[in-house]
């Protein structure tokens with residue numbers, strides 16, 4: 242019998258009995274932890290790790306709970322880091338220290354009065370832990386790098402319950418692994434310290450075209466991105482929902498004025514008149530709010546591939562045809578394919594400098610589908626089969642890796658896909674810092 246009262250006595254935080262609904266993705270709504278500890282501080286993390294280890298209770302770390310694969314929950318003890326949410330900015334050094342469970346919303350709110358930022362994700366509720374540890378690609382990453390590229394140091398509770406600081410000077414291997422090696426692998430990161438920069442104002446766009454222009458708009462946008470300044474980044478998407486015809490969209494952020502952004506987009510405007518074209522100057526903070534990803538939720542699956550080159554017209558036609566053949570579901574989020582423009586500053590960091598390996602990718606191709614709780618099993622199966630077939634077909638024109646933060650539980654060759662040439666060094670870091678594999682989950686390093 243597990244001695245839960247002993248754990249409750251050890252810690253300052255609340256130990257709650259089993260509860261469901263810990264994962265954002267309702268595909269994993271049924272995961273029911275044995276208990277959830279809402280930690281009150283870093284000391285609770287160390288105590289809980291030591292206790293779980295001696296009691297042989299599996300332990301899972303939950304930051305913002307946004308893992309696409311539900312890896313922020315399990316049937317063991319879940320450490321909810323929501324209580325580690327402090328943000329401390331030091332104007333003298335420009336460094337900001339952030340609790341390991343801090344949400345994007347808390348970060349944007351805390352940094353705004355200081356006029357500084359670093360590459361942050363586009364959802365209020367994503368946690369800094371998962372985002373940073375898997376890399377963190379944001380709308381300013383082509384100009385200023387990944388979230389993990391701004392990391393200066395991190396406090397980590399290791400599997401033996403001790404706490405270390407990992408930085409370029411201390412535990413450099415662990416520091417290397419914490420920049421792209423993926424969350425939940427090496428310990429519990431109770432705080433992160435990042436280098437900030439002045440928050441850059443700029444402009445945003447949301448442009449929509451009707452379906453018949455899909456291939457030409459995608460091709461033109463890829464060409465625009467080939468020569469675009471690093472300050473411009475875009476998500477170029479095709480999507481369908483319900484029984485409606487698909488929509489082509491470009492959501493962009495430019496660290497320059499809207500006049501420049503319109504010029505950049507001119508070749509895409511020349512393909513066909515958009516049904517909607519919102520292009521506007523925005524402060525950094527207004528842009529962050531405008532670009533926030535909103536979803537109706539429900540259950541979803543996402544698969545990714547990287548590509549170092551633009552996708553040719555035949556490949557684009559494959560994507561468009563697949564979206565036309567999407568089997569449908571009751572989730573208004575529907576299904577689609579999106580090209581996230583990478584490159585720029587992301588690619589100026591050598592592959593071996595951090596665990597994040599995708600330093601030659603030009604685009605991340607993200608393929609997704611979603612369904613509702615009320616959809617029958619046959620609809621769920623049809624959606625997953627559709628996604629797997631599209632993923633396989635896309636191997637023809639986007640053969641490279643996958644992004645660990647768009648976690649894909651169906652990925653077979655995930656070590657190579659997520660980590661490429663860095664997989665072996667990551668395994669060595671794992672052996673050194675967690676030799677007994679105390680921190681584990683289906684795709685643990």
Ligand SMILES: Cc1cc2nc3c(=O)[nH]c(=O)nc-3n(C[C@H](O)[C@H](O)[C@H](O)COP(=O)(O)OP(=O)(O)OC[C@H]3O[C@@H](n4cnc5c(N)ncnc54)[C@H](O)[C@@H]3O)c2cc1C
Nearest residue numbers: 304305306307308313341362363368370371378424425430
């Ligand atoms: C709406 C939405 C928007 C997104 N936007 C972006 C984006 O703009 N850019 C981008 O790159 N990605 C984005 N993502 C993907 C996101 O980066 C990943 O889902 C990320 O892993 C989520 O982290 P989390 O802490 O919220 O999730 P969790 O599910 O809590 O954690 C994810 C993994 O990291 C581990 N983990 C979390 N915190 C810690 C910690 N402090 N120490 C050790 N391990 C930890 C967990 O155990 C788990 O394995 C988005 C996802 C969603 C759902």
